[in-house]
Amino acid sequence: MVQTEALMTFVVYFLLLMGLGVYFYKQTTDLEDYLLGGREMGSWVTALSAQASDMSGWLLMGLPGAVYLGGMAEAWIAIGLLLGTFFNWKLVPARLRLYTQETDTMTLPSFFEERFKDPTGMLRTITAIIILFFFTIYSSSGLVAAGRLFEAMFNIDYTTAVLIGSGVVILYTFLGGFLAVSWTDFFQGILMFCAIIIVPILAYNFVGGTTIIIETMEVREISKYLIPREEGIPLLAILSALAWGLGYFGQPHILARFMGVKSVEELPKAMTIAMIWVVISLLGAVIIGLISIPMFEGLAEGTHEKVFIYMIEKLFSPWFGGILLAAILSAIMSTIDSQLLVSSSALTEDLYKKLINKEASRQELVWTGRISVVIISIIALFLALNPENTVLGLVAYAWGGFGAAFGPVVLFALFSRQTTWKSVLIGMITGTVVLVIWKEVGLDGVLYEIVPGFIVNSGMIYLSNLFINQDNEIILEEYDKIVEKIEAKKIDPKEAINS
Secondary structure: OOHHHHHHHHHHHHHHHHHHHHHHHOOOOOHHHHHHHHHOEOHHHHHHHHHHHHHHHHHHHHHHHHHHHHEHHHHHHHHHHHHHHHHHHHHOHHHHHHHHHHOOOOOHHHHHHHHHOOOOOHHHHHHHHHHHHHHHHHHHHHHHHHHHHHHHHHOOOHHHHHHHHHHHHHHHHHHHHHHHHHHHHHHHHHHHHHHHHHHHHHHHHHHOOHHHHHHHHHHOOOEOOOOOOOOOOOHHHHHHHHHHHHHHHHOHHHHHHHHHEOOHHHHHHHHHHHHHHHHHHHHHHHHHHHHHHHHOOOOOOOOHHHHHHHHHHHHOOHHHHHHHHHHHHHHHHHHHHHHHHHHHHHHHHHHHHHHHOOOOOHHHHHHHHHHHHHHHHHHHHHHHOOOOOOHHHHHHHHHHHHHHHHHHHHHHHHHOOOOOHHHHHHHHHHHHHHHHHHHHOOHHHOOOOHHHHHHHHHHHHHHHHHHOOOOOHHHHHHHHHHHHHHHHOOOOHHHHHHO
């Protein structure tokens, strides 16, 4: 691709992001505005920003690259994510939105503390520490993806590419907070959606159709089926791929969108929008990976995650190609900005305000949040400077970490009347420890580490509940109150779609 045209496209795109950051800087007056946008997000922004921040650079780089190497067998990841998205939207948003408003909480750690009335503060502190650890890894995956994008497009040094991408995301997140992040994610979600529809259609015609794809897969001995007829996929491999769906229940950056929605009445419509976006986007990513098999034979080792970039460069003019490549950057940035914001909230609301300065003013907390964005970004940047890292590998570890640590806790918090703070603390710690050990000893090659972590966490909470009774009347009344509100606010999905 001619570098000048693509570079100009990216400069215009960066300026638009900066403009949103400056605009929402003027709209941000207190910490609730900065972290949750004043809880005023509508259904469209909630849905598209949640899914854009969810899918990240791995949707347009990691997943197509995995399909390029492994064929249809890798589509189990997409199936798992589709199922996870559906059940997450079905079970979590309404109760979480009402509960966080009832408990006057803005972050996942503070919600856990207030939901279970933890008198020690340990639940909130440990949750914040886990968020910071895994989001630093997660954010670095996005910076790796940005580095690979700029490296492929402009032939610039990998380190320089990572620094440029970091600077843009940090600036608009620093300025505008949740509103800037949500609205940029909304526009980026639209751009990603368009790219993942347009590119596969043209690429499919370019390679000559399904027959060529299948013949090339046969020659290269790549799986043509979800379950190959000759050898079959080990059951644990399928389970590992499907288990990506478990991660949704514990992702703080997605849960934050549910907390920030304007009202529960917005959620059925938001869910419909989100599911349509996810089905088409995941299908498009898998198709891109399959088409790339005959389109790019014999790629150099370690470049398989660039197949979507190469596809755009091959099929489109520099100007239009630059717009489509900006969609990849959108996917990357839409997740990094959300991760930085949630990490910032963990440092500001759950550590600084809780442990250091309980009397901090509104402006002090907002600026502490902004400074936290910079600090976390610098740490993630150092991790991303290793060009040997893969996007999918880093995402898998962080995604699994959040799913194993927080997923069961969120579900028990929203659907169990008897669960105590001691039970969830035991479950959270043991689930996280099991996940880390499973990963470090290399068992993740046998079974994705989220599976044992999630199971152990859930099991420990359940067993602890058998021996530790919930006798706090305030907690029990609060739970009953939320259940009553949910029953009162149930909405016919058809009415929501038509509204």
